[in-house]
Every structure is written in C-alpha cells, then in structure tokens.
Amino acid sequence: MSSTSRTVTLLPGDGIGPEVIGAARRVVDACDLGISWETCRAGKAVFEDGDATGVPDETMASIQRNRVALKGPLETPIGFGGKSANVTLRKMLETFGNIRPARIMPGIETPFSDRPIDMVVVRENVEDLYAGIEHMQTPSVAQCLKLVSERGCEKITRLAFEVARSQGRGSVHCVTKANIMKLTEGMLKRVFERVATEYPEIEPKYILVDNCAHQLVRVPEEFEVLVSTNMNGDILSDLVSGLVGGLGIAPGANMGLHACIFEAVHGTAPDIAGKGLANPTAAILSAVMMLRHIDAFDAADRVEAAIALAMQNGPRTGDLAKRGEGVGTDEFTNAVLDNLGKEPAGWVRRQHQPLVLPDVGECETVPKSRRDIGCDLFLEGRVSPGEIGARLEELAEGTPLALKIISNRGTVVYPLTGAPTDCVDHWRCRFLARDPKADLSYADVAALMVKVTQIYRLIHLEMLLEVDGKRAYALAQGED
Incomplete structure (x- = not known):
C-alpha cells in the first residue's frame, strides 16, 4: 500500500549515474510508496550547453519546490565550465551538513569484516577551506582562506547530536585540529562543548583528527558519530568507507533546511559507463537514507536488509566479487528486489526516529567590548x-x-x-x-x-x- 505520496527530483547524473540511479529508482518504486519522479538535468551536458554553473535554473527550481532530490554522480569537465555542479548545488541550496553512514555488511571481505563497524560521519559542508577562496599572494606563494564561523559550527554540531538522537546512538566525537588551528578548528570544539550540554543522554567526546584516523583503523567499532569541519570530514568519510568495503557501497546525503540531496559519493567511472557493470549499492543505500528522511522507515529497513542479504548470499557486482564471478547492475538489482521482505540471519535493524534539522536562528557572539x-x-x-x-x-x-x-x-x-x-x-x-x-x-x-x-x-x-x-x-x- 502507498504510505508516502510526494514528488522527488531525480538527477540521473553522468557516466554510470543513469545506471545506478535507475537501479535505485526501481527499488524505491517496488516499495509502492506513491513517490513520483521529476527528472532534471545537471552536470556535463549542461556545461557543454554553455551554462557555467552546471545546474540549470529549472533544475534548481525543481529541487527547491520538491525539497528532496536523489542524485547521481556529476562530472566537472576539465578546461571549460565553472565550478563543480556538486558545489553549486551545495552552495545555492545551503545544504550545510553532509551525512555519511558506514556499516559493515555481511559477506563483504575487508580487513575489518569481523568488526561491528556502524558509524556516521557528519561533515560541515559549505565553509572551511572548501569555501574556495584562493589567491596568488605573490607569483610564487598561494593562499587559501580557512573560514570557520560560529553559525556553521552551531549548525553542524547540532545536526550531529540530532543524528545520534534519531538513531539511538550513545556518543558523538568532535574531530578537529584545534591544537594547531586554535581559532578556526578551535571554534568547532568550543561550540561543540556548549551544544553538548543540551543533549545529556549523549556522551560528548573529543579527539584530534590525526589520532582519529589512527584509531579508526585500530578500533573502528568504538566510534558512533563523528562531527568535523569540511576538509577533515571529507578525508575521514572516505577512510571510513574504506573500512567497510569502499565507495561502491557508500551512501551520502547533503542536508539543509531548504532541500536535502541524497547521492552516492563515488564518481562517474567513465571507463565502465554504459556497460551495465556498475555497483548500484551506494545509490540504493542513498535512496534508503532518502526514505528515512520522508519517514518511510519500514520501507527503508526492508531495502537495507535486502541489500545485506544480497551481499551475504550473492550475487555481487565485480568490485566486490571474486575474479570472474561478478554480475552486472541489473542482475544485482534484481536480487535486491527479490530479497525485499527478507533479511540475513542475525541482522539487526537500527531503530530510526525522524531527524530534526537544526534551525539555529541568531547565534553569533555579541562581545561586551x-x-x-x-x-x-x-x-x-x-x-x-x-x-x-x-x-x-x-x-x-x-x-x-x-x-x-x-x-x-x-x-x-x-x-x-x-x-x-x-x-x-x-x-x-x-x-x-x-x-x-x-x-x-x-x-x-x-x-x-x-x-x-x-x-x-x-x-x-x-x-x-x-x-x-x-x-x-x-x-x-x-x-x-
């Protein structure tokens, strides 16, 4: 029965994007939630049409109207066009928080297969060094401005605690390099310490980013939620994905008060585009995150369990299978569809509650002098x-x-x-x-x-x- 009736903006993307997003759409449609899709353009073809943003006005209007989008990877052509279309979407829609979950799946062999890894990286998404403010100071010295605001820290810190609360997690690690960058990275630490007092049921923890990387490959099971500034979070989220099997199974979401965009974090893989070989798991799991965002929790749980069962019993795509045993995108997607309503023995569903996105209002410090x-x-x-x-x-x-x-x-x-x-x-x-x-x-x-x-x-x-x-x-x- 249909339980959720709404329109979602669909951005197929470039390279393998249309294949993996097509797979995700098939799985969502099979859940019979009454979701309709509004397909829009972004990325390489838009750049080639002469639009330096990579995102047409009609695409932006669709996302603003629907407030939810499922997006494939976008290519930023070299030698023409402007900034990345991905960056354009984040900036123009103020999707301030990037959420990257990582959970060990049964059947995927990694050096950490026997570890109960289940964590989320929450990364500030619009400022820090990635604001992209660079200058050549002299012909031989370049500068990149690292901008960290109290407002940005407040929003991302609250989002991290809300993620922990919505998933019943017990702790949040604040990850910084505040021992060196005491004003910028220190800003996140100071705001984190203040905000943490409003979430007494969640234990606040603090760790330096270099030690965090070290501990993630020693005792990854000890982490539940990590929150960090933009560049640190970008690096750590890829590290965390590697612990559980790689970017092919890594979902993500860019969250904002005005729109939320759900996307696999891998690239366009032009070498296999159009060959039906791409692993759609990351795109499907991104759709799982989207379903939870629109309160379709049971459907999200069923899809996630169906993927886990496919990983445990097979078939798997070539990036995760033994040499010569991999299947294509469609065959793996069919296996997920066949598994709906089933789950692996011992599979534990994490109970999710609606995620509250923080609207911090006025939060800047007003000094006395x-x-x-x-x-x-x-x-x-x-x-x-x-x-x-x-x-x-x-x-x-x-x-x-x-x-x-x-x-x-x-x-x-x-x-x-x-x-x-x-x-x-x-x-x-x-x-x-x-x-x-x-x-x-x-x-x-x-x-x-x-x-x-x-x-x-x-x-x-x-x-x-x-x-x-x-x-x-x-x-x-x-x-x-």
Missing part, C-alpha cells in the same frame, strides 16, 4: 629579514604603530633570531599600537600603509582585534 589594537601588513619583496625589518621600523616612526615582528610562512624572522629560516617573498609584518590602551582607527593604519606601499607591494591587510579584553588573533611561531 572590542577594539583594534594593531594590524598585519602582508608585503611582497625579495629582501632579507634584516633589510625589510630595519626599513619598516624607520617608516613607522611618527605613526601610532610600532613594528613588533615579521614572520615568513608563520615563523618569526625579525627581530633576527639566527635560525636558518628559508624565506620566500611573502612577509607578514605585525604592527601594534604604541599606546596599549588605544583603539586604532583606519586612518591610523592608512597613514602607515601610504608610507609602506611607496616601497613595498601590499598583498593584503588584516586588522588585529581584541575582544572582551582577549587577543583575537594567533601568534607567529616564536612570537611572545
């Missing part, structure tokens, strides 16, 4: 530390600012340290107010910049902020 106490001038120059340091001290005379240090690639090189630092043509020159109680104006900084830029090329300026009496910027290596 703030003042500008200095600036970092980033300058280009093929000079020695002693030369640029002496010249900048001279130029700063008569201004409200005094040179404190110069660093090169994060290490103090002036005042001269005697260390054998290999300098490049990119200098961070830190100036602080001569009056420690002053609140500098832009005019104060501009007066210094006028002098400095008569000699050196200015790359960019960062104001140095004090918030509630505390320094709100990082010290260079070797700076007091």
Whole structure:
C-alpha cells in the first residue's frame, strides 16, 4: 500500500549515474510508496550547453519546490565550465551538513569484516577551506582562506547530536585540529562543548583528527558519530568507507533546511559507463537514507536488509566479487528486489526516529567590548629579514604603530633570531599600537600603509582585534 505520496527530483547524473540511479529508482518504486519522479538535468551536458554553473535554473527550481532530490554522480569537465555542479548545488541550496553512514555488511571481505563497524560521519559542508577562496599572494606563494564561523559550527554540531538522537546512538566525537588551528578548528570544539550540554543522554567526546584516523583503523567499532569541519570530514568519510568495503557501497546525503540531496559519493567511472557493470549499492543505500528522511522507515529497513542479504548470499557486482564471478547492475538489482521482505540471519535493524534539522536562528557572539589594537601588513619583496625589518621600523616612526615582528610562512624572522629560516617573498609584518590602551582607527593604519606601499607591494591587510579584553588573533611561531 502507498504510505508516502510526494514528488522527488531525480538527477540521473553522468557516466554510470543513469545506471545506478535507475537501479535505485526501481527499488524505491517496488516499495509502492506513491513517490513520483521529476527528472532534471545537471552536470556535463549542461556545461557543454554553455551554462557555467552546471545546474540549470529549472533544475534548481525543481529541487527547491520538491525539497528532496536523489542524485547521481556529476562530472566537472576539465578546461571549460565553472565550478563543480556538486558545489553549486551545495552552495545555492545551503545544504550545510553532509551525512555519511558506514556499516559493515555481511559477506563483504575487508580487513575489518569481523568488526561491528556502524558509524556516521557528519561533515560541515559549505565553509572551511572548501569555501574556495584562493589567491596568488605573490607569483610564487598561494593562499587559501580557512573560514570557520560560529553559525556553521552551531549548525553542524547540532545536526550531529540530532543524528545520534534519531538513531539511538550513545556518543558523538568532535574531530578537529584545534591544537594547531586554535581559532578556526578551535571554534568547532568550543561550540561543540556548549551544544553538548543540551543533549545529556549523549556522551560528548573529543579527539584530534590525526589520532582519529589512527584509531579508526585500530578500533573502528568504538566510534558512533563523528562531527568535523569540511576538509577533515571529507578525508575521514572516505577512510571510513574504506573500512567497510569502499565507495561502491557508500551512501551520502547533503542536508539543509531548504532541500536535502541524497547521492552516492563515488564518481562517474567513465571507463565502465554504459556497460551495465556498475555497483548500484551506494545509490540504493542513498535512496534508503532518502526514505528515512520522508519517514518511510519500514520501507527503508526492508531495502537495507535486502541489500545485506544480497551481499551475504550473492550475487555481487565485480568490485566486490571474486575474479570472474561478478554480475552486472541489473542482475544485482534484481536480487535486491527479490530479497525485499527478507533479511540475513542475525541482522539487526537500527531503530530510526525522524531527524530534526537544526534551525539555529541568531547565534553569533555579541562581545561586551572590542577594539583594534594593531594590524598585519602582508608585503611582497625579495629582501632579507634584516633589510625589510630595519626599513619598516624607520617608516613607522611618527605613526601610532610600532613594528613588533615579521614572520615568513608563520615563523618569526625579525627581530633576527639566527635560525636558518628559508624565506620566500611573502612577509607578514605585525604592527601594534604604541599606546596599549588605544583603539586604532583606519586612518591610523592608512597613514602607515601610504608610507609602506611607496616601497613595498601590499598583498593584503588584516586588522588585529581584541575582544572582551582577549587577543583575537594567533601568534607567529616564536612570537611572545
């Protein structure tokens, strides 16, 4: 009987996308839920039509209207087109959270087959280094801005705890590199510690990302939910997929308040596209996640169990079978369809409840006080530390600012340290107010910049902020 009547946007994708998404659609249709599909275009063909976004307006409108999409992998052509169509969808629809479950399946042989692995990686999806804000600072030095916001951390942290709550899990690990990046990665840790108090039934845990990678291949069964910033989560989620059999069985979802897009995380595999060889498991499991999102829990459980039974008894596609024993996409999909209503002996269904997507409202910190106490001038120059340091001290005379240090690639090189630092043509020159109680104006900084830029090329300026009496910027290596 039909229990769910709604329209879902269907994006077949590129390469093997139409094959695996076609398989997922067959399985969902067999559940008789009353779902109708609105097929739309995105990816390679759209780029070739001259649309640099890879996502036509009518596709975006469909997703916004239906609020749920099932998507195949999309190709970003090399040499033409704009940013990735995947990135366009995430950014324009503000799907801030990426959810990647990983569960060991019966019958799949990996070094971890005997371990009860069952976890979820929850990754911030729109900011961090993946905001894609890059510049060539000098012809030989590149910069990528790592932007981590309190709002972004609040949303992804709450999503992780809601995932844990919806799946009856007992703990959430916050994964960061806050020991090195104390402001950006530290932001996630600080927000996590605050938000955790609102979920007393779930144990909050904290781990550094390098140790997390280490422990995931030692004791993966000890992890339930991981939450991290964008790049860390991207790397860890692929690692976790590898523990249970690879990207061919790795589902995913990009979640937002305005739309949710469910997709396999593997690529387009153009070498086997159109040959009927692709493994549709990841796409079908992504559809399972979609079914749970629309509260079709029983159907989702039946499909997941049917896949597990196919993995246990066969047949399997070539990527998971012994050499020469693999079957094609259609044959494996038929096996899943035949298994609906069955499950492997000892299979345990995880009880799912509706997932609440967090709407955090206003969450930014409002300081009691703030003042500008200095600036970092980033300058280009093929000079020695002693030369640029002496010249900048001279130029700063008569201004409200005094040179404190110069660093090169994060290490103090002036005042001269005697260390054998290999300098490049990119200098961070830190100036602080001569009056420690002053609140500098832009005019104060501009007066210094006028002098400095008569000699050196200015790359960019960062104001140095004090918030509630505390320094709100990082010290260079070797700076007091």
